[in-house]
Amino acid sequence: MKKPGKALDRVGRLPVLFVLVFLLILFSFLAPSFATIRNLRTILASTATIAVAATGETLILISGGLDLSVASVAACSSILAAKVMGAGGSVVLGLLVALGVGLGFGIVNGLFIARFKLTPFIFTLGTHLVARGIAFSISRGYAIKIPEVIKQLGRANWLGIPTIAVISIAIFLLFGFLLSRTTWGRTIYLIGSNENAARYVGIRISATKFSIYAVSGLLSGLAGFLSMAYLGAAVPGVGDALLLTIIGGVIVGGTSLFGGEGSIVKTVIGVLLLAMLVNGLNLLGFDFWDQLIAQGLVILISIGVVMKVFRERKASA
Amino acid sequence: MKKVFILLVLVFCVPGLFAAGAKEKAAPSADKEIVMGVSIAALYPAIQFAFAGVQRLAELEGIKVIHSVAEGDATKQNQQVQSLINQQVDVLLIYAVDKEAIITVVEQAAAEGIPVIAWLRAIDSPAISYTLDIDPYNEGVRSAEYLKSKNDGEPHVILEQLGALNDVNAILRREGFEDTLKGIDNLKIIHGPTDWDPTKAQAVTANALTEYPDLWAVQIPSDHMTESTLTAIEEAGRLKKAGEPGHVIVTAIDGSEPGYKALEEHYIDSIAVISYLQVPAITVYTAARIAKGEAMLDKKYQTRSTLYTYENLDELSASVGKIWGSINYQSLSSWTKDDFLKYLK
Numbered sequence: 034m035k036k037p038g039k040a041l042d043r044v045g046r047l048p049v050l051f052v053l054v055f056l057l058i059l060f061s062f063l064a065p066s067f068a069t070i071r072n073l074r075t076i077l078a079s080t081a082t083i084a085v086a087a088t089g090e091t092l093i094l095i096s097g098g099l100d101l102s103v104a105s106v107a108a109c110s111s112i113l114a115a116k117v118m119g120a121g122g123s124v125v126l127g128l129l130v131a132l133g134v135g136l137g138f139g140i141v142n143g144l145f146i147a148r149f150k151l152t153p154f155i156f157t158l159g160t161h162l163v164a165r166g167i168a169f170s171i172s173r174g175y176a177i178k179i180p181e182v183i184k185q186l187g188r189a190n191w192l193g194i195p196t197i198a199v200i201s202i203a204i205f206l207l208f209g210f211l212l213s214r215t216t217w218g219r220t221i222y223l224i225g226s227n228e229n230a231a232r233y234v235g236i237r238i239s240a241t242k243f244s245i246y247a248v249s250g251l252l253s254g255l256a257g258f259l260s261m262a263y264l265g266a267a268v269p270g271v272g273d274a275l276l277l278t279i280i281g282g283v284i285v286g287g288t289s290l291f292g293g294e295g296s297i298v299k300t301v302i303g304v305l306l307l308a309m310l311v312n313g314l315n316l317l318g319f320d321f322w323d324q325l326i327a328q329g330l331v332i333l334i335s336i337g338v339v340m341k342v343f344r345e346r347k348a349s350a
Numbered sequence: 351m352k353k354v355f356i357l358l359v360l361v362f363c364v365p366g367l368f369a370a371g372a373k374e375k376a377a378p379s380a381d382k383e384i385v386m387g388v389s390i391a392a393l394y395p396a397i398q399f400a401f402a403g404v405q406r407l408a409e410l411e412g413i414k415v416i417h418s419v420a421e422g423d424a425t426k427q428n429q430q431v432q433s434l435i436n437q438q439v440d441v442l443l444i445y446a447v448d449k450e451a452i453i454t455v456v457e458q459a460a461a462e463g464i465p466v467i468a469w470l471r472a473i474d475s476p477a478i479s480y481t482l483d484i485d486p487y488n489e490g491v492r493s494a495e496y497l498k499s500k501n502d503g504e505p506h507v508i509l510e511q512l513g514a515l516n517d518v519n520a521i522l523r524r525e526g527f528e529d530t531l532k533g534i535d536n537l538k539i540i541h542g543p544t545d546w547d548p549t550k551a552q553a554v555t556a557n558a559l560t561e562y563p564d565l566w567a568v569q570i571p572s573d574h575m576t577e578s579t580l581t582a583i584e585e586a587g588r589l590k591k592a593g594e595p596g597h598v599i600v601t602a603i604d605g606s607e608p609g610y611k612a613l614e615e616h617y618i619d620s621i622a623v624i625s626y627l628q629v630p631a632i633t634v635y636t637a638a639r640i641a642k643g644e645a646m647l648d649k650k651y652q653t654r655s656t657l658y659t660y661e662n663l664d665e666l667s668a669s670v671g672k673i674w675g676s677i678n679y680q681s682l683s684s685w686t687k688d689d690f691l692k693y694l695k
Contacts, residue, residue: 066438071436072433078432079428079429083425173521175450175516175518176516187454188454264425265454266448266453270447273423275425311426311429315434318416320417321390
């Protein structure tokens with residue numbers, strides 16, 4: 034029989050969840066339109082793109098790597114997909130192009146980082162620039178129109194939840210399972226915690242790292258497709274602002290920048306926290322400059338809480 | 351993990367049980383305070399100036415302003431506009447990050463009975479109630495025409511700084527500039543992307559002066575990048591006043607404080623000045639009328655730019671009015687209605 038304290042213990046390992054719940058209650062009391070179905074839908078829909086790309090970034094950070102290209106690859110995937118589809122083309126073809134472009138970048142990242150041992154920061158900075166350049170070169174800076182069906186996907190709800198958010202929840206569940214319940218997932222943690230130890234126990238490090246970057250690229254492609262649905266167009270500059278939000282969400286949630294520590298649930302919490310913060314401060318009518326200060330303070334407090342829990346766990350171990 | 355997911359779902363769904371559904375909005379009654387929601391793509395100096403004016407005049411007219419700034423992020427802007435819709439504002443003013451990517455939420459606002467004004471950047475949607483726009487293509491044309499007037503037929507190189515690559519105003523300024531100079535064989539244009547960042551403007555100017563020490567001219571797409579551009583020219587030993595031998599011709603757009611000062615000192619040659627001084631009054635009174643459900647005869651107003659040069663600055667300042675960059679935007683908070691209205695005459 035499961036001990037009743039086990040679930041509480043798990044929740045206790047998610048310190049930022051308390052910050053999230055605190056803010057949720059605070060905003061619900063202070064801003065009348067915050068705790069409404071439509072506003073929660075707004076938050077969920079706006080985080081779908083970020084959440085999917087952040088899932089890939091979580092895998093990479095847990096493995097001790099870094100991918101700076103996720104957001105630009107998403108933008109590049111959406112531009113190429115929109116270009117191929119046109120305003121009235123095949124949606125399936127567009128989806129395949131978006132996923133294919135994302136996967137292509139992921140494979141290139143994986144190959145050079147896992148096989149040729151290039152530094153992830155430097156190499157993915159390079160692919161970030163290449164992807165951004167392709168997106169701007171093809172679009173000439175203009176947003177590209179997309180088929181109406183994709184726009185409708187961005188507006189549709191399923192069981193009252195925005196469809197694109199449902200897709201991102203499905204991705205969370207899938208990768209939450211893969212990360213915590215499969216050998217592949219546990220291998221990622223081991224590589225991130227101690228790559229040498231992983232090598233000695235016979236783990237194929239290059240192959241695993243390659244697969245992580247490829248999967249992250251694929252998820253970036255999907256994120257690009259979802260961004261088209263949400264925005265109603267393929268926007269070449271969409272990646273410029275997303276990268277910090279994606280990495281910020283993952284780190285604020287509690288995934289370590291140094292590998293071996295983190296989870297998809299933490300990323301969900303981190304991404305929701307950032308989105309909720311922006312939304313709540315807007316609804317409270319904070320001035321733009323004050324919003325930045327408030328966002329910074331909440332992020333600092335969250336990181337402080339995460340670090341305290343990390344240290345306590347390390348000490349008790 | 352399952353339990354944590356359930357907890358998250360509960361946390362997010364329970365408050366929703368107290369929610370109210372969407373409903374079509376009615377125009378506010380005559381005595382009710384109008385609430386204007388403003389979504390700003392990014393606070394560039396010109397936008398900061400125009401918005402400070404809007405805030406002041408709205409305050410004088412008893413209009414409440416709720417605003418958000420998207421920092422150039424189309425996704426964030428969509429979320430922010432949806433938040434403004436959720437707050438049931440009476441009228442929305444949108445300075446869009448991207449004119450296509452904003453259409454979904456514009457249509458959503460219109461469907462809920464909230465009129466939308468495309469502010470300083472056109473949005474191509476029938477759901478837009480009114481457009482108050484600038485004319486970026488024409489601003490590029492004006493800068494190029496000034497250079498054409500100075501063309502002596504000798505081979506010359508022009509550095510054209512580019513704004514943000516996905517910014518439609520930057521793109522149209524570039525197109526207006528290049529279309530006007532197309533076919534003039536002795537003028538070679540080289541590009542320097544800046545992303546509206548003065549530091550990058552300095553770097554691209556320095557690079558151009560290294561490659562082309564005899565650089566003839568620099569086109570600055572927004573003159574908040576003037577100082578850094580002039581620093582690069584000075585470091586290359588080419589900073590001279592207009593009309594002096596060896597001077598690099600500098601043309602610019604906007605009319606912000608750095609540009610205005612440099613023009614006054616004759617370090618830059620021309621500015622296509624945008625009439626941001628007209629914007630607060632047109633914005634506030636149009637928004638008030640639209641929020642009250644009044645019909646507008648015209649659905650669009652486009653501000654005109656005026657070419658100020660170092661030769662005609664004094665004359666134009668006296669006849670046309672001041673360049674907006676000569677006024678500190680913070681001083682707008684003490685302006686009266688008449689101070690704003692005089693720029694409509």
